[in-house]
Amino acid sequence: MATIGLDKLFYAKITEDKDGNETYATPVQLAKAMTADLSVELAEATLYADDGASEIVKEFKSGTLSLGVDDLGGSVASDLTGAVIDSNGVVISTAEDGGDPVAVGFRAKKSNGKYRYFWLYRVKFGIPATALATKGDSITFNTPTIEGTIMRRNKVDSKGKHPWKAEVTEGDVLDPDVITNWYKTVYEPYFGASAPV
Template sequence: MATIGLDKLYYAKITEDTSGNETYGDPHPLAKAMTAELSVELAEATLYADDGAAAVVKEFQSGTLTLGVDDIGVTVAQDLTGATIDGNKVLVSTSEDGGTPVAVGFRAKKANGKYRYFWLYRVKFGIPATNLTTKGESIEFSTPSIEGTVTRRNKVDGQGKHPWKAEVSEDDTGVLPATISGWYEEVYEPDYSTLETA
């Protein structure tokens, strides 16, 4: 179903243990969302046998998340990009900056008034782009955008796989209200405990 809105953009800092497995901190608002564009790259391979394709494999490789936001505050910029806030509360970016990955969550309003919710488990952002325009005869808003690389997380889920995204629509059959109401309380962890076995 088509979406007609975007809001509730959050991020959660990631802490990694010695094996690289992620633990997520509490989600915090990132900024007011204007746009979110997610593009995905797949690793593909085709095995040919008997003059035809015998097997085709397509796996997630990485993605790019581009966010258009109203403003990125200094604390969020520090968390996402590795910039530092000096003693005068000035955000200072250096050539050596390199932010640590974070989880990113948001929701998109569907045409029927319900929402589709997302968590991207590991996103590493670059420096926000700044667009400035002088004031002319008409008012033009200039807003920042920030681009991040989406990768799979290191920690495996209950099926031994490495998720990169969680997505749910609140009007899907069988979705528990607690899943939706708790979406921004913590980064969603896959739960396979109630799956029916054949």
């Protein structure tokens, strides 16, 4: 079903243990969302046998997330890109900047009024693009765009796999607390017989 809206753009900082397994901080709002373009790159291989394709493997390799937002505040820019805020509150970007990966969550409104919720578990952002223009006869809004690379997370789920995305549509979830708590914590995959306690 088609989506007709996008909102509630959040991010959560990641802390890694000695093995690289992620723990997520409490999510905070990134900015007001305008656009979110998600593309995925797959690693593919085809095994040919008896003059035809015998086996085909397609696995997640990485992805790209391009976010159009209304504005990036200083603390958000610092968290996402590694820029620092000096003693005067000025955001300083350097050639050596490189922000740490974060988890990114958002939701998209569907044409039936329900929402589809997303968490991308590990996104490393680059420097935001900025377009500026002088004011002419009409007003034109110029807003930042920030692009990040989506990676699988290091921490395995209970099935021994490395998730890169969690996605659910409102009404399809068995436990309503999943939606209620979507922005309180980064969603953790659950494969038990009943809802976790």
